[in-house]
Amino acid sequence: MEAAQLATTATETASEELSLDIRGLTKVFGGLRAVSDFDMTVPRGGLYGLIGPNGAGKTTVFNMITGLYAPTEGQILFQGQELSGAAPYRITRMGIARTFQNIRLFQGLTVLDNVRIAFHTHSGYNLVEAISRLGRFGRQERALTERAQDLLAVFGLQDRQLELAKNLPYGEQRRLEIARALATQPQLLLLDEPAAGMNPTESETLMGLIRFVREEFALTILLIEHQMRVVMGICEWITVMDFGQVIARGTPEEIRTNENVIVAYLGHASGREL
Template sequence: MLKLDHVTKKFGGLIAVNDVSINIEKGRLAGLIGPNGAGKTTIFNIITGVYRPENGRVYFKDREITGEKPHRITSLGVARTFQNIKLFYRMTVLDNVRVACHFRLKASILSAVFDLPGYSKQEKSITEESLKLLEAVGLYELRNERASSLPYGHQRKLEIARALATRPELLLLDEPAAGMNPEETLDLMKFIVRIRNEFDLTILLIEHDMKVVMGICEEITVLDHGNIIARGTPLEIQNNPEVIKAYLGSGAYARG
């Protein structure tokens, strides 16, 4: 589903990502962890076309997408969320999801201005699909509320619902549990596993909360200073001496 082939990204004299190769099979729920500044979000930005690597290539479903525009990569089936939630806070919950569907509209600007039948039909279809997504993520009853009024955990779910509205096959989650309390985190873990299964997704997530990573990820890649220092199952990562030294430590935090 996703392949990074010897990818390197530099910012001036700083090597943020150094010769990184990652392969993720269809249907997997994979984690990408490491200390702050290890290069994790930079990798997400390379995958989604925000950055172009100096060296290496990125493939999605065996198709090279290196350096493609972000909107083009989204249309191919890759969606993401952000470490800091990026909602349209003055818009309703429903409209936050609807806006993610509009890149699929085939109607012209004139048909929208004059509200022609073809445009109205597509708008109706988008609204129906968005309502179904909100129902699937448990936000249907809040559809007419402003996004800014939602509790933090619901805002995270809304951001994921908006990503799902693009009909992705690969979903990238950047620290989805950041800022959540233990109860919200547990709910999020169940939610991520459920949407992976219900929407037939492949998921790659960045996360610092080891309870989340060790609890739901099937495979984990560990970065340190832009280099991969380990990859394996949660149990293998927990017991890797290099990972313990660089990031996890040896306490209960490491075991999640």
């Protein structure tokens, strides 16, 4: 008991340097072990990748980090703080934002409102002020709108602000989703298949965008991706999952030639590369 306590305090000091520290994470749906004993650390400022064949459990890991699923077992530490069991909105307010595999914008609302909703936590006025239009309302609402517009301008969407989100072309929807996530002012950004459905030129642009966003907003980024070009192109470190378990981790170079990974993706490994 005491030894274990000592050990956790020791690792907790170390985890101050870490953005994300996941230990023994497990999720069981009925009889299915979707994620089993998953470990992963992401240092602050890192750009890490999480890959694996369909159904490997990647999105389940994301859903547990963001609080949409409660882990069956295990621990998730974000900057040294325990996350598991917290409500999704609290986790977002602690500084984790995400995008979704199949874009989840507020389709029927304007581009500007999509971003302004993400600023809700930082609106700076209360309900009484909103209804009476007194106090801080006028000033804060204007400031909030301007911040949302400025953020849209960074993503080249400033001319689209009054359009409905559903009317944007696909690539712009992806960009808007990232802009919206950034409006929550995160330190860690989780991207779930940002390049899904993109052609090579588009995903090239996306890679530039991810690098840009990471520098501009001083972010730690963890992304799930199927397009090997993207993952290998920008990630510093990659974790590979298959059937809910980690089968490999390493730099893109190591992963490219890792036998387990090649077997998982291609069936057998006679001298092939990913």
